[in-house]
Amino acid sequence: MKESIGKVPGLAVILVGQRRDSLTYVRNKIKACEEAGIKSVVAEFPDSCAEEDIMTSLSKFNEDPSVHGILVQLPLPELEYYLEFYKRTLYVLQMTCKSFLVQHLDEEKILNLVSLEKDVDGFHPINMGNLSMRGREPLFVPCTPKGCLELLLRSGVEIVGKKAVVIGRSNIVGLPIALLLQRHHATVTIVHACTKNPERITCEADIVVTAAGVPSLIRSSWLKPGAVVIDVGTCPVEDPSAEYGYRLVGDVCYEEALSIASAVTPVPGGVGPMTIAMLLCNTLDSAKRLYAFT
Amino acid sequence: MKESIGKVPGLAVILVGQRRDSLTYVRNKIKACEEAGIKSVVAEFPDSCAEEDIMTSLSKFNEDPSVHGILVQLPLPELEYYLEFYKRTLYVLQMTCKSFLVQHLDEEKILNLVSLEKDVDGFHPINMGNLSMRGREPLFVPCTPKGCLELLLRSGVEIVGKKAVVIGRSNIVGLPIALLLQRHHATVTIVHACTKNPERITCEADIVVTAAGVPSLIRSSWLKPGAVVIDVGTCPVEDPSAEYGYRLVGDVCYEEALSIASAVTPVPGGVGPMTIAMLLCNTLDSAKRLYAFT
Structure with a gap:
């Protein structure tokens, strides 16, 4: 360009x-x-x-x-x-x-x-409305959800007709991920703070995307054998040995999940870099749109 | 006024x-x-x-x-x-x-x-975006979803923390109903044409809202004992004895559902009149807003 x-x-x-x-x-x-x-x-x-x-x-x-x-x-x-x-x-x-x-x-x-x-974050309600509605296209898909989907697609995970559970319903992550999975024809359930027995609901899912911000919430008992797990949770935890005095911890007990899931994203290094990559991607798309550059 | x-x-x-x-x-x-x-x-x-x-x-x-x-x-x-x-x-x-x-x-x-x-139909994407996002308020809630919710609330059905299944994901009914139930803190799953084993998913729900447009789709085997069932389906079926040559049929086998559910809305006469009432309500609200009349 x-x-x-x-x-x-x-x-x-x-x-x-x-x-x-x-x-x-x-x-x-x-x-x-x-x-x-x-x-x-x-x-x-x-x-x-x-x-x-x-x-x-x-x-x-x-x-x-x-x-x-x-x-x-x-x-x-x-x-x-x-x-x-x-x-x-x-x-x-x-x-x-x-x-x-x-x-x-x-x-x-x-x-x-x-x-x-x-x-480029796609947080405007008109973007969210267009993301949620069939037959409409948002100008931008929010970066973290787009990154999660990219991980699934590039890893060859089938989404159509699969049961997906999204844990958390924030405007920034949970909601748009659920809408995006739905656009790709998954059967989506959103689990949140008011949900009764979230463990039982989650362990029926083929795809679990968790954005609760609760360290080590997802134990192996929450997962169906072979499930694909995407961990969006990032909680800063004090750690004097780390470069900035803390480290980021996900929602998933990584080691436990590894033993039962077919794929798990690590924290850090999983969704985070994808979010950034999608931000660059959205910014580039925006510039291309402005200059009619293809 | x-x-x-x-x-x-x-x-x-x-x-x-x-x-x-x-x-x-x-x-x-x-x-x-x-x-x-x-x-x-x-x-x-x-x-x-x-x-x-x-x-x-x-x-x-x-x-x-x-x-x-x-x-x-x-x-x-x-x-x-x-x-x-x-x-x-x-x-x-x-x-x-x-x-x-x-x-x-x-x-x-x-x-x-x-x-x-x-x-007043609330179908503009910005309305839908505001309906889907936490902390935002749409100017208008779409009439049929608003009517379904009014039925639940006026009948004293508890929604918070309940499992709700919405069958159908149209922009007009399925999607906004799911968003609205979510706003009221239900744990919502949307079942659609790509969903595998919709019967098994539906029969775990405390609240079922069906808008599939498939006559008699929901048999008693689809329902959990005590479930509350809202039938938004309306399919015109030829009937020479009816006033206009046809009658409207819902998604639910009404008689079967009655025997297992705690409450079922009939078709016609259930959601239909509520949709109209909410349309009047939205129109009145709009006029009151314009004239700052309270």
């Missing part, structure tokens, strides 16, 4: 706060961009920043023709919880607290501002 | 073609509007009408301040099938057939034109 039309894809990342896992993810995404020849820029904001500052930065990226993908690293910092705490304990300060609420970051408002054509 | 602010809600219906079931549905909707004091107008088009004519009519309704709800009665006539047939058998006429394709009605394009604020 660079040789043919003299353009490179560009990715803009908005990072708010200092969550360790978010810092790691953003660091890895930028590094991958560099390796692939994608121009990248990170706009960093402190936890306590004003929503307006983020919105202004986002608007600039929306208008910048050298930016083809924009991602807001989630989750955004939650000041709301503290607000509730203040409200309950310091009733007299309620008026003050209301002004806090105005300052709080509205994830929905921020994500809705991302231009549809640059929403 | 009429007494307080001198306004009544208005519903516009677009009806294309002569499908018997569509005619019945539209007739019933208009009658219900009259009974409830909602102004209604129907724009009728022949099977072979030009897409432009529908789009023009839609645009007028979008701009008309006395119209608060617009619905396009689905399914739209399918000329596509015949086109494929012509293409295959009369290869020499392919050029002619291409011009047919241009005339064909693009459901996506037509539905996308309906103003979000008047989309």
Whole structure:
């Protein structure tokens, strides 16, 4: 693309706060961009920043023709919880607290501002609607779900008519993975915090995708012999011997799963790199679409 | 509302073609509007009408301040099938057939034109996206799914943590019902044409919502004792003794289901009237929103 039309894809990342896992993810995404020849820029904001500052930065990226993908690293910092705490304990300060609420970051408002054509994370509700509806095509499939599907397809796992269980129903992972598996004609069940006997439901599945964020939740008793297991869970656990003082742990007891499943993705090194690869892929697709380059 | 602010809600219906079931549905909707004091107008088009004519009519309704709800009665006539047939058998006429394709009605394009604020059917992808995402609220919940949920809630059926099976995954019924049950914290599985052994999966469900359109698909062997069964299936079957020459038949063997389920909705008379009631409800909500009337 660079040789043919003299353009490179560009990715803009908005990072708010200092969550360790978010810092790691953003660091890895930028590094991958560099390796692939994608121009990248990170706009960093402190936890306590004003929503307006983020919105202004986002608007600039929306208008910048050298930016083809924009991602807001989630989750955004939650000041709301503290607000509730203040409200309950310091009733007299309620008026003050209301002004806090105005300052709080509205994830929905921020994500809705991302231009549809640059929403490489695919989190806009119109993208999600098109992903869920038959006969419609989203502009972008969210990166982690797309990466999970790519793992299944490239490994030759049959999906049509298979029983799939997705554990977790977040907007970012659980929901879009379920929608995507359904698009590929699996029979999908979403297991979540309210599900009774999740173990019994999960152990009937041919394909298990888990995004619960609960370390070592999935033991061998949860799995059907021969099942394919994709572990999206990543929980940072303190580890002084690790490079950054912690390591990432998945939802699956890897060793136990290995003994019964036909395939298991490791954490780290399984879904994570795929998420990043799909982000690059979506950014490239976006640039190609803009320049009508095929 | 009429007494307080001198306004009544208005519903516009677009009806294309002569499908018997569509005619019945539209007739019933208009009658219900009259009974409830909602102004209604129907724009009728022949099977072979030009897409432009529908789009023009839609645009007028979008701009008309006395119209608060617009619905396009689905399914739209399918000329596509015949086109494929012509293409295959009369290869020499392919050029002619291409011009047919241009005339064909693009459901996506037509539905996308309906103003979000008047989309009382809730079929716009942004509505569907907001229905599927946690923490988001759609402007309108599609009428049939909303009616099914209302039946469950008003009958005191517990949904949280219950196993629900939805049979069928259409954009109009199966998908939004599944999303809605999920929003109410059921553990949802969607059964569809590719599902292996749907009977075994269905007979584990506490709540079964079926929208397959296959008469008498659900026998007693498909049901868990005590299950709650909602039958959305409506298949017109020839019956010379009936008023219009046919009668509607559901997916469920009603008598068989009665003997094992704790509750079953009949066809006709179950979900159908609820769908219409929810359409009136959505239209009223839309008018109240416009006039800021509470």
